[in-house]
Amino acid sequence: MTQTETLQPPPEPAEKRPAATAAECGQDEDFAVRAENFSVYYGSFHAVKNVSTGFRRGKVTAIIGPSGCGKSTFLRCVNRMNDLVEGCTTSGLLALDGVDIYHKRLDVVELRRRVGMVFQRPNPFPKSIYENVAFGARLKGVSSRSKLDEIVESSLRRAALWDEVKDRLNSNALGMSGGQQQRMCIARALAISPEVLLMDEPCSALDPKSTARIEDLIAELSGEYTIAIVTHNMQQAARVSDFTAFFYEGSLIEYGATDRLFTNPQCAATNDYITGRFG
Amino acid sequence: MGVIAKKNVEKMNDSTRKVLDKSFTALSYCALAAMGAAVLLFLLPIAINGAGAVFFNATVEHWKFLEENLGRELQPEVSERIRLADEARVPLVQMIDEFENPPFAAELEESLRKSFGDAVKGISGARADELSKIVSLENPERARRLKEFSARLWASFVDTAQKARAKSGEDGTSIPLEKILHALEEELTDRVKAEISNFEKRAKLKFSVRQQVRRALCAPASKELLSEAEKLHAQNAAYQEFKSGVEELLGPLSAERKEELKLLRQRYGQPRLDLAENVMDKSVRTISVRERDSAGTEILKRVSSAEFFKGTKVGEMLRYIEGNFTAMLRPEFTAYWGFFFDDPYDSNIFGGIWPMILGTFYLTAGSMIIAAPLGICAAIYFSEYAKPCRLVSILQMCVGTLAGVPSIVFGLFGLAFLINTLKVSDSKSVLAGAITLALLVLPTIIRSCEEALKAVPRSYREAAFGLGAGKWKAIRSVILPAALPSMLTGIIISMGRAAGETAPIIFTAATSAGAALALGDVFTQPTPALPWNIYNLCSEHEMAERVAHVQYGMVLTLIAIVLALNFAAILIRAKLQRKMKA
Numbered sequence: 001m002t003q004t005e006t007l008q009p010p011p012e013p014a015e016k017r018p019a020a021t022a023a024e025c026g027q028d029e030d031f032a033v034r035a036e037n038f039s040v041y042y043g044s045f046h047a048v049k050n051v052s053t054g055f056r057r058g059k060v061t062a063i064i065g066p067s068g069c070g071k072s073t074f075l076r077c078v079n080r081m082n083d084l085v086e087g088c089t090t091s092g093l094l095a096l097d098g099v100d101i102y103h104k105r106l107d108v109v110e111l112r113r114r115v116g117m118v119f120q121r122p123n124p125f126p127k128s129i130y131e132n133v134a135f136g137a138r139l140k141g142v143s144s145r146s147k148l149d150e151i152v153e154s155s156l157r158r159a160a161l162w163d164e165v166k167d168r169l170n171s172n173a174l175g176m177s178g179g180q181q182q183r184m185c186i187a188r189a190l191a192i193s194p195e196v197l198l199m200d201e202p203c204s205a206l207d208p209k210s211t212a213r214i215e216d217l218i219a220e221l222s223g224e225y226t227i228a229i230v231t232h233n234m235q236q237a238a239r240v241s242d243f244t245a246f247f248y249e250g251s252l253i254e255y256g257a258t259d260r261l262f263t264n265p266q267c268a269a270t271n272d273y274i275t276g277r278f279g
Numbered sequence: 280m281g282v283i284a285k286k287n288v289e290k291m292n293d294s295t296r297k298v299l300d301k302s303f304t305a306l307s308y309c310a311l312a313a314m315g316a317a318v319l320l321f322l323l324p325i326a327i328n329g330a331g332a333v334f335f336n337a338t339v340e341h342w343k344f345l346e347e348n349l350g351r352e353l354q355p356e357v358s359e360r361i362r363l364a365d366e367a368r369v370p371l372v373q374m375i376d377e378f379e380n381p382p383f384a385a386e387l388e389e390s391l392r393k394s395f396g397d398a399v400k401g402i403s404g405a406r407a408d409e410l411s412k413i414v415s416l417e418n419p420e421r422a423r424r425l426k427e428f429s430a431r432l433w434a435s436f437v438d439t440a441q442k443a444r445a446k447s448g449e450d451g452t453s454i455p456l457e458k459i460l461h462a463l464e465e466e467l468t469d470r471v472k473a474e475i476s477n478f479e480k481r482a483k484l485k486f487s488v489r490q491q492v493r494r495a496l497c498a499p500a501s502k503e504l505l506s507e508a509e510k511l512h513a514q515n516a517a518y519q520e521f522k523s524g525v526e527e528l529l530g531p532l533s534a535e536r537k538e539e540l541k542l543l544r545q546r547y548g549q550p551r552l553d554l555a556e557n558v559m560d561k562s563v564r565t566i567s568v569r570e571r572d573s574a575g576t577e578i579l580k581r582v583s584s585a586e587f588f589k590g591t592k593v594g595e596m597l598r599y600i601e602g603n604f605t606a607m608l609r610p611e612f613t614a615y616w617g618f619f620f621d622d623p624y625d626s627n628i629f630g631g632i633w634p635m636i637l638g639t640f641y642l643t644a645g646s647m648i649i650a651a652p653l654g655i656c657a658a659i660y661f662s663e664y665a666k667p668c669r670l671v672s673i674l675q676m677c678v679g680t681l682a683g684v685p686s687i688v689f690g691l692f693g694l695a696f697l698i699n700t701l702k703v704s705d706s707k708s709v710l711a712g713a714i715t716l717a718l719l720v721l722p723t724i725i726r727s728c729e730e731a732l733k734a735v736p737r738s739y740r741e742a743a744f745g746l747g748a749g750k751w752k753a754i755r756s757v758i759l760p761a762a763l764p765s766m767l768t769g770i771i772i773s774m775g776r777a778a779g780e781t782a783p784i785i786f787t788a789a790t791s792a793g794a795a796l797a798l799g800d801v802f803t804q805p806t807p808a809l810p811w812n813i814y815n816l817c818s819e820h821e822m823a824e825r826v827a828h829v830q831y832g833m834v835l836t837l838i839a840i841v842l843a844l845n846f847a848a849i850l851i852r853a854k855l856q857r858k859m860k861a
Contacts (some may be wrong), residue, residue: 084740109748112744112746119745123738123742127758
């Protein structure tokens, strides 16, 4: 394919890709989250176009693509965060463990407990660190102090924050640095022991040092959780993910094992994007 | 060339911009200064005059009132002051007593009474034969002859009385003479009756004849006595006016006189030095006297007492009062905190404003108890639950319209709907007023709470929902706490508005006079309240200028309450925000 062609995204690329990639990575690995022909509309705007892909269980999937390509929108559909957006509708299938996420009778609260999310900007509640981390557990009905203490400690330990904050658990979470806040948000998400963890550009508001810590954290967490991370940083995607999906103008262009996709992209558009020729 | 021209243009633009910048800055400073000056001009007189309600030069009359009516224990030095003031008043009382009952008055009375007695005794004595002839005549001859007889009977007494009156101006006996004539007039009928009874020992009279005789014999004397007394009264009017001025200043001058007077304002002199000086100027140093102008019309004219009473005993009294003004009132600077905690007495002329403060508190607290939960619920509905639809936009419009309705309309609504239709109480009550006020502030509360909820960052909602919170859980545990500072600010500012509103409570809750209300009575009883009583005191009080300090005191108290509420709002907001910001 020539470069002029790649700037015009292929009309129906998403149809073929998942089949190819699934074969590529072996059928034995199952998908925790699976999208088939999934579309999202904001009113009449077609934001995500007929995407078929999935997040493999216990693996880290990175979603890359230029701004406005629908990658965040896609991610936010997995725990139905887009329900909060006025006029957002979907079509096609998006399933968590084979259950349709957009089924009418599905309990959104239950879904969100299974699919945790970390946002672009750290968003701690204006409460103490302890209360922030214990928030989800309290919602689940855990009220015994010792149990909450245990959950808070283990979550903060897993988010590699415990040693830094164990002496000031009762101080306001907004008093921490941005990196600490973001790790606390991860701890907060982990505290409800989700199966899937969605991360929407978790490092975009952080300095390189904090970014490195978060990336280490993602590496530690992979295997235990199914993680999907949206990022603008190609190096980051290459460093932390096992699989990568490349979105362009609402469509999934290419999906594959990260090593393969970054070294040997199948599509010219992918190639142009990861080599920085556009985006 | 072109480059230089362009540079110049740039420079000019730059300098224009700078001038504009500076003039805008100057303008805004001017506006700020003007606002500050306006607030100062407005608040300063209120603060100064309002403080005068608590801090003032209290005369002994103030302490007397506190002791006798409120049962306050006085400090020994205050009691000493009262004693000294009373002592200083003794000579004045003596002067007045002497003036009204001079020693020669007894002599005068004796001579008048003698003449009076001689005349009356004529009925059954020297002239009895003549009278018996007359009564045996037929009418109308009897009536005519009776009239003649009566005139002759009283001729000598009338002459004496007229002479005494004519002389009274010179010898200063007009005061006692007026009294004597009045006393004689009162005795007249009884004396004549008694003498007729004596006369009847000779010839029994028919009932109708007896009446006729009595009436005929009383008439000329009574007429004469009254007309002479009237003339004397006019002569004495200036002194009486002066004396009532003195009594207004110092209180009744004798214990018996005090018993006669029922209103508190008459039973005590001026409790404050400023009021006392005012009375001194208006009613003691100057008096109004009746005079006839050139056309013969009677007019009231203000004259200086010193000029008018020059050289008389009254002039001496005035000099004594001038010289002993301080000694008789003993003013001393005092802080009367009771202004806030005492009940008012005699339409706020004495005492404090406690019932008004308490009433304002009841109304404000009541309206908030009703409006705050309703407003918060409505705001949560509008900002979190309501989907944009026709009904919701109509509701929103209603809230907006409600916010613009004049407060007097709320008052009328309260009367017509709450009291007359729903009958929440038989007539005005704190409950009806509180509901009306609640309706008045409800739109403001809804709006401010809605804004507060909408201002909660989206990220908080996302975080809460992302962690598996249901809608209500997210609202209760994240959104409401985050919106609380702004919500509280809005509610407290509404509270200030409720505290200061007058129109809605006129028809629903306010009464001009009344004691402090017990908490149990708020459902049935009306209450005095600061805003309404300020209006009442300024416009409908019969002695508005005498209670000026109370008016200012009430205004200051109300402003203080409202400002304190606003200040509390700022503090709470700052504190909660600090807590949230870590």
